[in-house]
Amino acid sequence: MSCEVDEIEECFNKAIEKYGDMVYRIAVNQMKNRSDADDIFQEVFIKWMQYREKFTSEDHEKAWMIRVTINQCKNVLGSSWNKKTGVLDEGIQNTLVYEQQDIAEESPLMEAIEKLPKKYRSVIHLFYYEDLSIAEMSQILNEKESTIRTWLTRARRKLKSLLKGVEL
Amino acid sequence: MFKEEYKKHFDEIKPSSRLIEQTKKRMMEEYEKEVSLKLQPKEDKSFFETEEQEVSPENVIAKGRIKKQWIVLAGTLAAGIAIVTTGVYLKQHLKLVSQNTSGQIMLCDTEVPEEQEETTTGTALDIEQKSKTEKQKTEKASKNKIRKQNKSELESIAGRSRGSGIVLDYASMQKVIFHGDFGIIVYNLADRAISTYIPQEEITGDIKVNSDGTKIYLFESVNGENEVKEYNIVTGEMTVWMEFIDAETYFANVSSVYGSGADLYISSASTGQKVTIGEGYYMQLMYQAPSLDKLASLSVSIINIKEKTEQLVCVFGSLGEQICEKMGQPFGGYHNEAGKQLFEIPKITEKPSQEDANEENKEEGMETQIPKETEKPRITEEPKETEVAPTEAPQEES
Incomplete structure (x- = not known):
């Protein structure tokens, strides 16, 4: 039993090592803050654990990870809790100690990214960071290729207007 | 440029070690739950039984899960039963009879049948017999009801009309x-x-x-x-019936003529003509010259002397138009002989030529056509060919 547990632990470690960064980055990209991204990260790996034996290939596993992460973000963003909660006042925010600073403060690029709708954010991230093709994105996001292309074009156009002088 | 900057930025974003540790811990917990559920023997007694069991966290979680499943199942069943009973209740009290083929609702009866109000008392056999007879009665009544609706729709439906106003x-x-x-x-x-x-x-x-x-x-x-x-x-035709008191006052200032011809109408245009078309029946022609509040009009009506009724069969036809043209008066609208406009002024698309009109007058004589345009603005049904007014051939008085 203990041997089996060790094996499982190792398996989990490998998965987190392999997909952890990717999942976390997508979650940050979608949720715009790290605290929510933390929750998404945990939820996605719990789901992965329950589903782990059903993957047919690595590509399948990776695509599943991306899709589940984005869907999980959608669920959280669309939940009534999220809709009813507002942003804390600055004074209260300053009293809270975060382990890491929020990303919006770090660069104007991220500020511009944050202004995009979440579907545009996801295609930008998958295209520029994960280097996925439009066909792959269409499969993962379960949308038509033409739709993905449109989203990408519109996202670029919007970013161009927000980041004047930056070439996309 | 953008891509590099984007990548550079996101390269720095990584899950914290604490988060990874927490996630691993949670995953292990979940795994343990999973394993415990798998290892749990199938012959396990249900959680309702009070026998002593090992009090371990796995057991407690498993119990909780089963409990949840039972609650969900019971809830679904309860909801189902509630829906069914409500449906039955509504069906009994509202009795919506609808026709599937046409989709039209025939009757909405909200009255409670009298039989249901009666309280049943007696032995079990009596109750059974009563229920059987009640069933038969209701079946018969429903059949009769449907048949009645088909026969006397006006009576049955009008009585149940719930539309206000x-x-x-x-x-x-x-x-x-x-x-x-x-x-x-x-x-x-x-x-x-x-x-x-x-x-x-x-x-x-x-x-x-x-x-x-x-x-x-x-x-x-x-x-x-x-x-x-x-x-x-x-047909889309409008006929106006009027009552008059006596013939003398009615036909005063109206010249009696025998025979027919277009010229007659022109000459007597501003007064009126009376043509005998049978015993006690007259055809009356009236031309109303235009005045301040009245349009020029020509009316043709059949007068029944016995019943003292006037049937206005035509107001303005091609003949009236012709007269108006000759007299240089404006033509339009449909009026009764009192100059009252019956309906909106229709658009006259084709004007009959002079020759056609003359021929028509000669051929038709006293017969007048009811204009097609009468109901045009309001009738969506295709108007039938205009019918010739039911007039009899004029009889010459010797």
Whole structure:
């Protein structure tokens, strides 16, 4: 039993090592803050654990990870809790100690990214960071290729207007 | 440039070690739960039983899960039963009889059957017998009801009309005629469309519909005389019936002529003509010269001396137009002989040529055509060919 547990632990470690960064980055990209991204990260790996034996290939596993992460973000963003909660006042925010600073403060690029709708954010991230093709994105996001292309074009156009002088 | 910056930025974003540790811990917990569930023997007694079991966190979680499943199942069952009972209750009390083929609701009866109000007392056998007879009764009643609806639609449906401000004048399997503040509507059930609409402005008195739903009668009192407009739904023709007191006053200032001819009408245009068309029947022609509040009009009507009624069969035809043209007067509109405009002024698309008109006059003589345009603005049904007014050939008095 203990041997089996060790094996499982190792398996989990490998998965987190392999997909952890990717999942976390997508979650940050979608949720715009790290605290929510933390929750998404945990939820996605719990789901992965329950589903782990059903993957047919690595590509399948990776695509599943991306899709589940984005869907999980959608669920959280669309939940009534999220809709009813507002942003804390600055004074209260300053009293809270975060382990890491929020990303919006770090660069104007991220500020511009944050202004995009979440579907545009996801295609930008998958295209520029994960280097996925439009066909792959269409499969993962379960949308038509033409739709993905449109989203990408519109996202670029919007970013161009927000980041004047930056070439996309 | 953008890509590099983007990548550079996101390269720095990584899950914290604490988060990774927490996630691993949670994953292990979940895994343990999973394993414990798998290892749990199938012959395990249900959580309802009070036998002593090992109190371990796995057992507690498993119990919780089973409990949840039971609660969900019980809830679903309860909801299902509630829906079914509500449905049965509504079916019994509302009795919506609908026809699937046409989709039209025939009857909405909200009355509770009298049989249900009676309280049943007695032995079990009595109760059984009563219930059987009640069933038979209700079956028969429902059959009879449907048959009755088909036979006397007007009586049964009009009594149950729940529309406020709307009066049902006629109903059959083909059409429904009703009126309200908006006017009269003839609704074709087969086409599911309004086939005829008479605006409110035309209705000043009572409304009646004949038994077969082909004619609408609009009752009105004009200057002390009773007037009835008879609208034929099928042909789209309007005939006006008027009552008069006595023939002498009625035909005063009206010249009696025998025979027919266009010139006669022209010469006597501003007064009127009376042509005998049978015993006690006269054809009357009246031309009303235009005045400040009246348009020029030519009317043709049949007078029944015995019944003292006038049937206005035509107001302005091609003949009237011709007269107006000759007299240099403006032509338009449909009026009764008192100069009252019956309906809106129709657009006359084709003017008959002089020759045609003359020929027509010669051929037709006293017969006049009811103009097609009469109901044009309001009737959606295709108007039939205009019918020739039912006049008899003039008899020459010796």
